[in-house]
Amino acid sequence: MAEKKRSTFNMIRTMKKNPFILSTVLAGLLALVFIILFVTRPCVSGKTVSEQEAIQETINLVKDVFGVDMSYVSRNTDSEGDVYSFNFQSSEGLPITLEVTKDMKFLKLPSGYWVKVSDLRAMAEQKKEQNKQKEEEKKKIPKKEKPIVELFVMTYCPYGLQAEKGMIPVIKLLDGLADIKIRFVHYFMHGQKEEDETYRQVCIREEQPNKFISYLECFVNSSDSSSCLEKAGIDENKLDDCIENRAKDYYANDKKLSQQYNVPGSPTLVINGQQLRFSWQPRSPAKALELVCLGFTTPPEECSTEISDENPSPGFGNYAGSSNVAGQC
Numbered sequence: 001m002a003e004k005k006r007s008t009f010n011m012i013r014t015m016k017k018n019p020f021i022l023s024t025v026l027a028g029l030l031a032l033v034f035i036i037l038f039v040t041r042p043c044v045s046g047k048t049v050s051e052q053e054a055i056q057e058t059i060n061l062v063k064d065v066f067g068v069d070m071s072y073v074s075r076n077t078d079s080e081g082d083v084y085s086f087n088f089q090s091s092e093g094l095p096i097t098l099e100v101t102k103d104m105k106f107l108k109l110p111s112g113y114w115v116k117v118s119d120l121r122a123m124a125e126q127k128k129e130q131n132k133q134k135e136e137e138k139k140k141i142p143k144k145e146k147p148i149v150e151l152f153v154m155t156y157c158p159y160g161l162q163a164e165k166g167m168i169p170v171i172k173l174l175d176g177l178a179d180i181k182i183r184f185v186h187y188f189m190h191g192q193k194e195e196d197e198t199y200r201q202v203c204i205r206e207e208q209p210n211k212f213i214s215y216l217e218c219f220v221n222s223s224d225s226s227s228c229l230e231k232a233g234i235d236e237n238k239l240d241d242c243i244e245n246r247a248k249d250y251y252a253n254d255k256k257l258s259q260q261y262n263v264p265g266s267p268t269l270v271i272n273g274q275q276l277r278f279s280w281q282p283r284s285p286a287k288a289l290e291l292v293c294l295g296f297t298t299p300p301e302e303c304s305t306e307i308s309d310e311n312p313s314p315g316f317g318n319y320a321g322s323s324n325v326a327g328q329c
Contacts, residue, residue: 044082048102051075054084058100061107061117062088064124070096134278138294142272147295149180152258154266155197156190157329158314159283161220163267165312166283168217170292173307177300178292181205182216184251185266186258189329200225202250203242208234223316265328271295281326282311 049057055072062068069091076085076097088096099108106114151167153160164182171180184202188194201219205212211232218228229236242250261268261275267283269276272295280291286309293303310320314327 044101044103045105049104051084054100054102054104055086057104057117058086058098058107059088061120061124062096062098064127065120068096130278137277140274141276141294142274143297144272144295145297147178147292148272149178149292149295150183150257150261150270151180152183152185152254152261152263152266152268152270154185154189154194154329155201156194157266159327159329160266161316162312162314162326163269163280163283163288164216164220165318166285166288168213168220169285169307170288171213173289173302173305174292174300177302178295180292182212183254183257185263185268186255197225198251199243199247200239202254203239203247204232204234206246206250207238207242221316221318267328279326282309283326284309284311 059070059072062070070088071091073087073089073095076087082102083099084102085097085099088098090096096110098110100106100117105117107117107120108114151163153164167180167182174180182201182205184198188198197219201212201216204215211234215228215232215234218231219225222228229239261270261273263270263275267280269280269291271291276291280287285307289303289305289307293299296303311326313319
């Protein structure tokens with residue numbers, strides 16, 4: 001089991017170092033649903049485009065579909081027949097080699113599969129439309145002098161934990177400027193341990209609020225509630241009394257709000273009473289700050305603070321994940 005976890009971590013770390021690897025994996029998954037994959041090299045049936053046109057079109061496709069900036073380095077010596085083979089370099093300095101047919105109708109992914117360029121262009125157009133809709137939704141977020149931000153999660157949802165790791169630095173940064181609260185969705189998916197942890201956290205949040213973020217920051221990284229209670233200096237007698245007598249009432253309020261907002265899953269972000277209608281991705285502190293600051297009538301200077309743009313990993317732990325990983329429970 002430990003070996004499997006190390007293997008998974010190493011794979012994520014490799015993808016983090018080269019974002020185009022994960023982009024290719026995700027594109028491959030999309031391709032299984034939306035586009036046709038070819039194992040063998042397709043035949044050239046159209047007009048040959050110039051080498052310069054092929055280079056620029058390839059750069060544009062990778063940027064528009066995978067979100068990776070790259071620059072041309074050289075023509076690969078393997079270029080022959082109906083195929084161009086180019087060496088590129090990503091903005092992070094990583095080498096990328098890609099092949100395209102000379103009629104610019106097919107592109108070979110690093111996975112070894114050929115895909116239709118027309119399908120990639122369609123995906124790029126769809127992505128542009130989604131980004132356009134996202135910008136329109138941002139404009140609709142209500143403004144307040146002191147925004148009320150509510151992040152709805154499940155205590156054991158991997159993606160809820162990911163979102164909390166992204167939001168915690170923002171809660172600290174905007175302390176006193178924005179009212180940012182961790183809330184809990186109206187159902188449980190991860191057994192009794194999740195229900196117990198929800199009551200534990202809602203009690204700390206309501207009755208020992210100055211220690212809540214300290215506890216949460218520990219918990220999302222270690223999952224060890226006992227040690228985190230000690231580390232955060234929680235009054236456990238007071239906590240036990242709350243769990244026994246008042247926790248369910250506190251949770252009932254979160255549950256009511258979750259249903260009122262039609263929260264679809266963990267995580268869900270609500271800003272000034274309006275649910276965010278687009279995907280929060282990546283779930284980095286920098287992106288969280290950007291979204292929270294949309295809720296200000298007049299954003300404070302703290303909204304211009306440079307903080308981490310690394311996407312936290314889903315689940316427990318304090319390492320970064322790939323920039324493309326952001327799901328929901």
